[in-house]
Each structure stands twice: as C-alpha cells, then as structure tokens.
Amino acid sequence: MPGNTTIAEIAGLFGKPELSHALFYAFEVGLRLRLGSDQDWHYQIDRIPRFLHSIDRARAIIRAVFAPTDPVALISQYGGPAWGNAERKGIAALKAAGFDVGVLKPAGDVIQDDHDDGTYRRWYLTPPLPAHEVDKLTWCAVSGEIDVKPQASAFKIYLVDPDRKVIAHVYDDRGMDVVALEPDTLRPLYRQFQGWLLDYDRSRMDAVFASGNVLPVTPKTTD
Template sequence: MNFKRKIQEIVGSTYRHALFYNFPGGLRFALSKGGSSLDLALSALRKVTVVCDDIFVGEEHILVHLETFAPTSRFGLRAMLRELKVAGVEVPRVRDVWLDAGEQMDGSHEESDSILCCAFDVPTAKLQNLIWCAITTDLGALRPRPGCRVYLLNPNKGIVVHPYDDRGMDVISRNSPTLSGLYKRHNDLLLDYDREAMCKTFASS
C-alpha cells in the first residue's frame, strides 16, 4: 500500500507544520492554558480526544504520518522508536518511509536538515496513545515523548489532524462540509485568536 500517495491525495500537496495558515479554510483548536506539565498534557488530551472521536467515529483504522529531523546516527532513531513503543505505538512492517527536504538548521544540532517521514495504519483503539505522543512534544518532563510530529489522517473523510503540541491543534480538509460540522459541534474549543478567520469561512455554512 502506498501510504505516501494516500497522504498527498487528501490535501493535494505535501504539507508541513502550521497547517491552519498554509491551508486556508481549516480549523484551529485551543488546548491547554496553564498548570503543571501533567495538567497541560491531560487538558490537551481530553480536548483532542473529543474532536478526534468525532473525526474518526466508525473508522477501524487511523492513517498515521510521523515526521522528525533525520538523525545523523541510528541511535537518535532508536530513541524515538523506543519512546513510541513505550507509548504503545509500534511501527508495523507494512509502512512507507521516505525523506523530504527540511528546514535549514545550523551545525549545533544532532540532526540533518532532511525530514524523515514514516506512514502506516493503526487501529483506532490507539488514538489516545498517538495523541499523547503528539502533545508531549515540548513537555520534556513527561514520558513517553517520541519528539516527532504526529499527523492523524482519515482518508475516507479527507481530513488531516495535527495536534502540534499541548497548546493547539490544526484540522484541514478539502471537504468543507465536514469541517463545517466540526466547526459547529466544537465551536467552544476553537482558538479565539483565529476565530474571526474561521467565522468568515464557516459561520454562514
């Protein structure tokens, strides 16, 4: 199965961080606001789960897309895979792995400027495990923490979900009616800073 092609078909092009701004017409949700690292993670986990339960209702599988800066040695990759395994997410043998050109980085990092991508299917029962991996990106005190970007996709609805850290989550799709339904059902969770832009897109739909 060509997971990479399925991913590109959903939005029509390669995507990267800040989906809400790079793909106009999407949704941006607010997650945690304050407290300890655990408080932030649990608050974000609850809110992301509410929205994602709606997005993936009736689906048996989630298409997962992971991104990380390509390690210059195998040890960095092993550490990420170990953290994923501890989180209950094992990368299956049926998967796609590829390199994309990445952001420019200086020589002080242990990674290259290439982006290592991996895509595979997991049962929807692993949804909260994956959400945890996504929202703990910048919460270094908490484990497990794979430290990679986690995108959750529903190919049947044409939706890409990106909880970019404990603070927020972007949802994009070329299926505007589907996003409109999410806008109405989860309006209380939308990020106020970008609410005006979302209202222009969905308030009259």
Template sequence: MELRDYLNTFFPGLCLQPSLFIQWDVGIHFELGEGIYQFKDGNRLNIDRFERVYYQALSLFNDLFSEEDDIYLVTNVYFYKRDRKKIKPTKVYDRFLKNKHLKLKLRQKASPFVFGEEDAEEYDTTQFYLKCKKQDLNYLLLIKAACNEDFPLKPKLGRKNGSYYPDVFFINISKNLIFFIYDDRGCEVIANKKEAIMPLYKEYNGWIPEYDREEIERNLQLT
C-alpha cells in the same frame, strides 16, 4: 493509493508539516488548555492543565476518526544529515502500534527540511507512514505523547540529542481530513470539504481562539 498520490489528489500543493491551517483554507485551529498555566507554585507542572489538554485532544480525535475509517499515520522525523544511515522510525511504530504485524507495511520517504533555510544544510527529514485503522493504534498514549513535546512527561516520542521532536499526523483517508497536534497549546484540522469539519466547528466552538475566529468563519463561508 500511496500517500504522495493521495495528498496530490485531495490536498494538492499541501506540505505535510506544522502550520497546516496556514497552508489550507478549509480548516480549524483549536486552542488547548486555555486559561490554565503549565506551571504552578514555581516550577511544578500543573497536571490539571495537561489532563484538560489530553481530554480536549482525545475528544477531537474521537469525533474525527471512527472504527471504520482508513487512516494514514504519518511521522516526520527531523535529524542531522550526518546521521542519515542511523535514522529509525522513532518509537511511534513500536510503542503506539497495537497491531505489530502492520510494521511490515511501514513505508518511508525523504522530504525537504521544513524549519528554515538556515538549518537546511545540517538537517533533513524522513517521513514514515503506515495505513491502519483506529483500533490498530494506542491512540490515547500517542495523543498524550504529542501533547507532551515540551515537558518532562510520559509518554514521549523518540528523539536523538540535537534533533527536533517528531511530528505526527493523523490522516483520515475515508473522510479526507488531517488532524495534527503541534504541542500542548493546540491542534489543527484541515479537510478537503468544509462539510467534514462543520460538526467539529459547532461542537467545539468555544475552543477556537478569538484571533483566528474571523478567518475560520470566512473560510468556512459562515460570514
């Protein structure tokens, strides 16, 4: 099943873009690195915070994805329309793919720009996607790169001057759930059925921000 057909079947009406939690009822928003500021002693990065963020994001990923699961690794690349002919699938599928032979199966499709009408005349979106397994990915480095979006830390996802930082989505097509890290501040998990994410809600309840808790519990039919 192709990505478009899969999403239409299991997540009808969903646009694969940031703010999945807002679009879909069955989901959880997690806050990362809570209580630890990004900087210390002026402008020095607080590495302790980022180690905490990496640990939290990796813990969630490992609980959501097993070695047996089939995965769609999806990357949204946002670029100037004038650069359409130069667009490449970022560093994601070069640096973070262990099984290089899978690059032959990489697919792409054009999508509408998702960050506001005022920029839609200048920018466009290309979506790259690849079906793979967890063991095909350098997922630890990829997760760190997603968390490092706003800071001078490595690893990083590729981008051109003036373009938006790429977004990476992990879709578990065996369990029908989607995991998205928007940056070091947090991540989102949505699912086709609440049973797929209830263990996550119980195990990592302390990472749920209080301002979203009531809505999450209502949507999961816990209240």
C-alpha cells in the same frame, strides 16, 4: 491504503508537496483548536493537570473527527547526517507508549529547501489504526513539550482519512489543527467545538464556516 504509498502521493491528495507543521496556515479550510486550559499552565509546574486537560480535549476532538473510520498515521522526523540516534529515541518512545512500531512503513524522504545542511524529513506510514492505538500516538504528541513520559518530541504525528480528505495534527499540549478540502466536511466540528476554537484565528474560521466564504491562505510559520 497500500503499504508502499509515499508521502508525495498522500500530500498530493490534498494538493500539497508535503504536510507542514502549521497545517492551519497551509490550508484554506481548517480549524485551530485550543487544548490547553483557560488558565495559563504553560509556564507553571502543574504539568500533570495541564497534560491531562490537553489530552482529554485532543482525544475528544480526534474521535469526533474520524468516527466511525480508522485513520492512518503519518509520522515524520527532521533528520540530517546524524539523524539516526534521534530516530531510535523516537521509536523507543512509541514502544514505551505501547504502540506497535512494527506497523511503521517508510513513506519517503523530503529534502527541506530552507536548510543548507542536507536536512530532510523522513516519513513513516501506518495502516488504519483503531482508537486505542490512536490514543497512544496522541499521548506522544501531547507530551512532546511537557516533562511527561513517554514523549516522542522528535516526531510529528498526523492522522489522515484519505477518503474524506481530512487531517488532524496535535502540534503539542497547546493545540491542534484539523484541515480538509471542503468546508462542509468540518462545519459540524466548527459548531461542536465553538468553545475550544483559538480566539486568535476565530475570525478566519468564522468567515469560512459561518458564511461559507473561503479566505485565501496567508502564509505563516509560527503556531
């Protein structure tokens, strides 16, 4: 993928103006997977076992999604008039995780229509990343809501295979979305990770992948 590729061009491959936070609710074909334990650790102090459980699941899913290809990463940050300090903190967190921030290339800004203060999302694109580099980004994505360092909570990280048209997004330690354009692309994952599918959205996933029927997207803004 050329280094001067823009977020508009990549999103256009998926028929979208940009990539939303809750990808599952923006695509007709998608999986929403639970990374957290069956135990409710979200409001407990056991952050280390919670983190390890979540990152182990995230790494297993990401490897299944992209093997044997190397995905590119799209990294975004919400910004505004004083956004620079947050960006510096995010970059510092990626560096602390051992990620080579020198590979980040600007991919464009997108004005956020639902804000009236000049807020936008600034996007960065990486070249194809080997698994050990993807692991560093996964760490930063999972740690975003937990007191585990380093954490790049200011960044949202998307892994993309432009050829197969697949996107994976770990939104925090609770879960992740994997979306595509065709059910057959994700049907093996639907079968492999049955036990990790989020029950709240299972009926929609069953309808798409078990029967082959694609349901119309229902807009939703929460996780």
